[in-house]
Amino acid sequence: xxxxxxxxxxxxxxxxxxxxxxxxxxxxxxxxxxxxxxxxxxxxxxxxxxxxxxxxxxxxxxxxxxxxxxxxxxxxxxxxxxxxxxxxxxxxxxxxxxxxxxxxxxxxxxxxxxxxxxxxxxxxxxxxxxxxxxxxxxxxxxxxxxxxxxxxxxxxxxxxxxxxxxxxxxxxxxxxxxxxxxxxxxxxxx
Amino acid sequence: xxxxxxxxxxxxxxxxxxxxxxxxxxxxxxxxxxxxxxxxxxxxxxxxxxxxxxxxxxxxxxxxxxxxxxxxxxxxxxxxxxxxxxxxxxxxxxxxxxxxxxxxxxxxxxxxxxxxxxxxxxxxxxxxxxxxxxxxxxxxxxxxxxxxxxxxxxxxxxxxxxxxxxxxxxxxxxxxxxxxxxxxxxxxxx
Numbered sequence: 001x002x003x004x005x006x007x008x009x010x011x012x013x014x015x016x017x018x019x020x021x022x023x024x025x026x027x028x029x030x031x032x033x034x035x036x037x038x039x040x041x042x043x044x045x046x047x048x049x050x051x052x053x054x055x056x057x058x059x060x061x062x063x064x065x066x067x068x069x070x071x072x073x074x075x076x077x078x079x080x081x082x083x084x085x086x087x088x089x090x091x092x093x094x095x096x097x098x099x100x101x102x103x104x105x106x107x108x109x110x111x112x113x114x115x116x117x118x119x120x121x122x123x124x125x126x127x128x129x130x131x132x133x134x135x136x137x138x139x140x141x142x143x144x145x146x147x148x149x150x151x152x153x154x155x156x157x158x159x160x161x162x163x164x165x166x167x168x169x170x171x172x173x174x175x176x177x178x179x180x181x182x183x184x185x186x187x188x189x190x
Numbered sequence: 191x192x193x194x195x196x197x198x199x200x201x202x203x204x205x206x207x208x209x210x211x212x213x214x215x216x217x218x219x220x221x222x223x224x225x226x227x228x229x230x231x232x233x234x235x236x237x238x239x240x241x242x243x244x245x246x247x248x249x250x251x252x253x254x255x256x257x258x259x260x261x262x263x264x265x266x267x268x269x270x271x272x273x274x275x276x277x278x279x280x281x282x283x284x285x286x287x288x289x290x291x292x293x294x295x296x297x298x299x300x301x302x303x304x305x306x307x308x309x310x311x312x313x314x315x316x317x318x319x320x321x322x323x324x325x326x327x328x329x330x331x332x333x334x335x336x337x338x339x340x341x342x343x344x345x346x347x348x349x350x351x352x353x354x355x356x357x358x359x360x361x362x363x364x365x366x367x368x369x370x371x372x373x374x375x376x377x378x379x380x
Contacts, residue, residue: 039376040290074377078362081377084293085286093283096275100230100319103274120313123306129290172268186229187264187271 023049030132040129044086087130094128095162102155103184109148117148133165140164155179213239220322230319234276277320284318285352292345293374299338307338323355330354345369 019037023029023046030041037050074081085093101120106113125141128134140161147153159176166173174182181187209227213219213236220231227240264271275283291310296303315331318324330351337343349366356363364372371377 039374040294076368076371077365079364079372082372083376084373085290089286090290093286096279096283097287097319100275100280101317104230104319104321105317116313116316119309120317123310123313126306127291127295127310129287129294131294174269175267178266181266182269182272183274184229186273 020050023047030130032131038131039084039086040090041087041132043088044083047086087133090129091133091165098124098158099155099162099179099183102151102158103180105148105151105154107151109150114148117154118146121146121148136165136168137161152180155183210240213237220320222321228321229274229276230280231277231322233278234273237276277323280319281323281355288314288348289345289352289369289373292341292348293370295338295341295344297341299340304338307344308336311336311338326355326358327351342370345373 019031019035020029023042025043025046027043027046029046029050030038031050032038032041037047039047042050105117109117121141125134125137128137144157144161144164147157156176156179159174159179163173163176209221209225210219213232215233215236217233217236219236219240220228221240222228222231227237229237232240295307299307311331315324315327318327334347334351334354337347346366346369349364349369353363353366
């Protein structure tokens with residue numbers, strides 16, 4: 001399915017050193033400390049747009065996030081040449097893992113399990129591949145200490161953390177009373 | 191898109207206590223220690239099949255992993271009532287996160303970063319939501335110590351670990367010389 005993404009002229013102006021401030025999705029482009037567009041911090045469309053900008057070869061419109069001149073769906077061995085995950089895929093994948101970890105965390109964890117879970121969350125925040133998301137999450141856990149006392153407290157804490165990000169992205173708030181239906185037990189409507 | 195999954199009679203026989211040994215996908219059904227089907231260890235189709243079996247209400251064929259009598263795509267607030275992730279979604283999500291973490295791990299990590307990465311991998315293996323996958327991964331890292339010395343060594347080690355799982359699942363081997371194209375840099379064919 002191909003969807004032409006209209007470029008919003010006011011937001012996609014290329015700045016003086018050919019580094020656009022905004023991408024085709026309307027999001028701000030995030031750069032790494034070395035000045036290159038950050039692959040894990042932007043959507044694939046915006047990353048490709050900014051990379052093209054940096055090469056002074058800005059081409060629009062971008063179709064489905066892929067430059068039409070690029071080969072699509074070529075293979076390497078038995079595998080398709082998939083692009084590295086962008087900020088959206090990375091976010092969805094990580095929340096899936098974290099909520100599932102909460103769903104299988106013991107209902108009455110030992111002191112060691114609680115200490116390990118805190119350590120895991122801290123290390124996760126340190127190694128998260130999108131640097132500005134990691135910065136945000138590190139700030140969040142400093143002011144909202146992970147609640148690792150029970151499975152339910154961890155599940156709700158994660159749900160709140162997820163809602164904090166949802167808010168920043170303009171997404172609706174999830175009702176955290178339902179975290180177990182969404183991530184552990186299902187909706188049980190048989 | 192709906193695909194009717196044919197039930198293989200020899201494999202889907204229900205055993206004496208209504209706990210099927212094999213699911214509609216042909217995979218062995220994994221149970222938790224309490225004897226209930228493990229949601230995070232099975233595909234959604236197999237989990238639903240085994241759950242129905244446990245209730246002595248086995249219905250076949252299963253269409254696209256959903257019981258046709260279940261409400262589909264109903265919503266709760268602004269969110270669809272999505273099922274908790276199954277073993278496949280969980281696996282894909284987790285590899286996406288882990289490979290991306292390797293892709294943004296420092297090329298020359300400090301001793302502390304190396305120690306932290308080992309700790310992160312150990313904790314990840316301990317908390318992984320699918321218990322039999324976690325057992326396998328824990329065994330793997332015992333005999334194949336994580337190589338955290340450089341970004342490239344970590345990326346290749348993870349690629350090898352992923353191939354070890356691919357082999358068990360009958361999936362093709364990925365060429366680990368290409369891990370950076372797949373998970374970090376892209377294929378650069380512009």
